Amino acid sequence: MTRFGIRAGTTRATLWRSLVVLELALVAVLGMSAWVFQGTRGTAERVEAHSVPSIRHILAAHAALVEADEAAVASFRTGAVGLTGPGERYQNQVAVAAQSLTQLAVDSIAGAAVGQSIQLVQGQLAAYSALVEQADAHFRQDPASALARADLWSASRLLHMPDGGILAQLDGLLAIERRALDTELTAGRMSPGWVAGWIVPAVLLLTLLVAIQVYLSRRFRRTLNPPLIAATLAMLAMAAAMSSDLAARGELTATRQAGDALVGVWQARIEATDRRGQQMLGELVAQTCPAGCSETVDRFVVTPAGAGEPPGEEALTAHIRDVDGHAAAAADTTTGQVVLVLAALLAMALVPLGLFPRIDEYR
Numbered sequence: 045m046t047r048f049g050i051r052a053g054t055t056r057a058t059l060w061r062s063l064v065v066l067e068l069a070l071v072a073v074l075g076m077s078a079w080v081f082q083g084t085r086g087t088a089e090r091v092e093a094h095s096v097p098s099i100r101h102i103l104a105a106h107a108a109l110v111e112a113d114e115a116a117v118a119s120f121r122t123g124a125v126g127l128t129g130p131g132e133r134y135q136n137q138v139a140v141a142a143q144s145l146t147q148l149a150v151d152s153i154a155g156a157a158v159g160q161s162i163q164l165v166q167g168q169l170a171a172y173s174a175l176v177e178q179a180d181a182h183f184r185q186d187p188a189s190a191l192a193r194a195d196l197w198s199a200s201r202l203l204h205m206p207d208g209g210i211l212a213q214l215d216g217l218l219a220i221e222r223r224a225l226d227t228e229l230t231a232g233r234m235s236p237g238w239v240a241g242w243i244v245p246a247v248l249l250l251t252l253l254v255a256i257q258v259y260l261s262r263r264f265r266r267t268l269n270p271p272l273i274a275a276t277l278a279m280l281a282m283a284a285a286m287s288s289d290l291a292a293r294g295e296l297t298a299t300r301q302a303g304d305a306l307v308g309v310w311q312a313r314i315e316a317t318d319r320r321g322q323q324m325l326g327e328l329v330a331q332t333c334p335a336g337c338s339e340t341v342d343r344f345v346v347t348p349a350g351a352g353e354p355p356g357e358e359a360l361t362a363h364i365r366d367v368d369g370h371a372a373a374a375a376d377t378t379t380g381q382v383v384l385v386l387a388a389l390l391a392m393a394l395v396p397l398g399l400f401p402r403i404d405e406y407r
Contacts, residue, residue: 058259059399060403062256063395066249066252067395070279070388070395073242074282076241077384078381078385079233080286080289083234084233084234084289085292087234088295088371088377090153091299094153096225096368099221100364101145102148102214103218103307103310104141104144105141105214106214107310107313108138108144109137109138109169110314111317112134112141113199114324115131115133115137116176117325120193121328125184130177142166142169145165157220158221161220165214175195178195179192179199182195190332193332197325200325222307225303229296229297239289239293246279253275253279256272264402271398272398272399274394275391278390278391278394279387281383281387282387285381285384289377295370296371299370299374302363302366303367306363306364309359310363312354
């Protein structure tokens, strides 16, 4: 049977088929590799621009509210509230919390449920601030007023309620964002199957290149075919370029691990601050209670467990830089993509250069 002037079973037909198969294989490997590359880079960019900042915004809001609550309690405990109100530190931390929630609404890509929770927390934050201001007003009218302490108690309970309180809502948001990050790093083109999707075709292509060179060496008794050797080297360059994809995936895994460490350090600092604030609140409220009231207060005051000195500001900053560094490294894959495309195009040009002279010998 003859097609396009080529008789089946001839050396010329074998060479033509080899040329077509190699070119198609190169196109397939380039397409699959680029597809996987873009998926990894897109994921890395989303993690750097959205997932990591969202987790940080939640932790910042949580820390700011706990500090604001401690500052408010301290101002009532020392009586400074009569002169300066809840204090500048309280005002600054409430503003930080509000700003962090606004930024979270912008950066989060975890779904509509996050937006609804943010609105709920913003409403609760406004109610919390109103209660603190009401306590301030009652204190100014009568520093010995139990109403001031009752309002301060209610504000802190709104913050600390285990079911539906502001901090509990933030914990829920944090869990959602961390699950979203995990999904980003394991689903879609980040699944291990996609890595095999470019490794297997690349291995097959290298095998084909070696096999055709062995065939040419035996059939034409020429040991070397420089263009095909160069094409093989270009294929190896493609594999080397794709190794940057594996490196980016490793950086993303490191980002998640560094993020887990950051959450632990930040929460340890938050718990230490909250412990101080809640202990002061219990003592303040117990002063105006009848005998035996302190036991009731102790049952309701949230005192986070913790021991030892909490991590310092330098440790927190170091962990933040660690997360940012891994996320930025994962997103920086431009060089690898350029090398991949150039190497593939070079290999596509070299394969015909290596086979056409042999095909011409059979005209």
